[in-house]
Amino acid sequence: MTLKGIKVKLYPTVAQQEAIENNFRLNRFLWNQLLGMQLAGHENGGSFVTKFGMNYLIKVMKIEFPFLKEAESTSFLYTSADLADSYDRFFKKQNGFPKFKSRRRPKNSYKSNCVNGNIQVVDNHYLKLPKVGLVKANGLHRVKDKIKSVVIHKKADGTFEATLQVAFEATTFESTGKSVGIDLGIADLAIQSDGYKLPNKQFERSLAKQKRQWERKLARRRQQALVKIEQAKAQEIELELSDFKNVQKAKEQVARINKKIANQRNNYLQQYTTSLVKKYDLIVLEDLKTKNLLQNRQLARSIADAAWAKIKSMLAYKCEWYGKELVLVNPAYTSQTCSHCGENTGKKPLRIRTFACPHCHTTGIDRDVNAAINILNKALAQR
Ligand SMILES: [Zn+2]
Structure with a gap:
């Protein structure tokens, strides 16, 4: 228990x-x-x-x-x-x-x-x-x-x-003998060493129109209310924004839509992390502190950032509940190293999506999958 x-x-x-x-x-x-x-x-x-x-x-x-x-x-x-x-x-x-x-x-x-x-x-x-x-x-x-x-x-x-x-009752998931390394990204939130990629779904997109409508309504109603508050003041009547029901309603609607987006995102990550814990005995993640992707747009980055932190914390407690193991490794050089021969091939610009090794002539492997394999190898080397 x-x-x-x-x-x-x-x-x-x-x-x-x-x-x-x-x-x-x-x-x-x-x-x-x-x-x-x-x-x-x-x-x-x-x-x-x-x-x-x-x-x-x-x-x-x-x-x-x-x-x-x-x-x-x-x-x-x-x-x-x-x-x-x-x-x-x-x-x-x-x-x-x-x-x-x-x-x-x-x-x-x-x-x-x-x-x-x-x-x-x-x-x-x-x-x-x-x-x-x-x-x-x-x-x-x-x-x-x-x-x-x-x-x-x-x-x-x-x-x-x-x-x-x-x-x-900890229903420990059965041992599968399988291990996985996971590289964290932005277009795909997680890239696994076995090639699976978890897309960064744009949950806000489906509700974007609704959200924009209510945000506009809120701004307009707020503006109108402020005018009325001024007019009332001239007649020595004290009014506050909270006295305007339509302003409050718009505020609540915006909050409700934001919550809905957050819930959808959360469910998505819950499902993903549970499936990982079911499928693998050892899950290796890169330590997040060192992740540096400054060249990406601010919003996408902050959304991914929050998602990675969630994936990590969900995996931490689920691995404990279900008797699996989570290991964090330093991601240094994982994107430059050849996962086949282990040679460091130097830094490549991000636009180059496939990895090619001049040493062992491995070609055609996805850049992020290569990194994920290296992440897994780092953990396996420590044992
Ligand atoms: Zn190589």
Whole structure:
């Protein structure tokens, strides 16, 4: 059994936000109390109090500080475990001494354990959270397995999200004994060492007309609204853009179309990466940091950039889920080296699409496929 994390967006009401933030505060308070006790104990010659010792102390503290009972109680067990962990890493010299948590730079998250159905998906649109209630959420359709725990997090932009840890039976894909190297490109997003190319589909194209229409409508309506706001001001009436329903509607339509494009692109990459993990035991990618394709147009580049990052992260977690292996290699010289004899043939301009080797006289191989084979060979040479 493996755990996987599923992130969903939360839309808590004002009262629910307050309950969540109260949990942040109480867990921060508890952390500081426990750390203070550890320090005082140490000064008095005592030894480190273990996680179980701390959990006993929490019970005592709830009597001394009755407001601690407002907290989601399982989150306290994670806080004491975190502190024990923090000490553990300090003892192993992996990090510095545990610090007190300040109100100014708070850690805006807490973790709850799922016990007796206290955390549940309700009607696909609500997440039931202990001490918070039914919180409206987006993305819950992806939760199909048993929930083990949840981390509630408030992001820097003030929005809330939950990461659900779900238990899931890792249906490891059967071993195939096959390996593949993948070169990343722009016209084709991925070029495989076996010759397959994943085209960079222009998902925005099919919705481009609609999108342009709504963008124009939005601009026009906004302009008209601004004029009306000025006119109203002359009569001392305060109006804002948000008072104009047709402006809001156009805004929503543009956002909806953008989301649709993003979803289509995402599904495309999900399907591709799943098929890779099914088909190959070893998948070799070039390390993205070093990719340099400045001569390409800005937009195409940025779309490809985002797609490569997604392919890499999807492969990383899918390989882990399904028992396959992902290796990243430095792509240096992979496009200049002959995949047949291994000689470096020097830099060629991008317009030359087929690779020809003056050393072993290999000809007619696709330039990108040649690079993909080299990427695969680099990983195989490291073993
Ligand atoms: Zn050669």
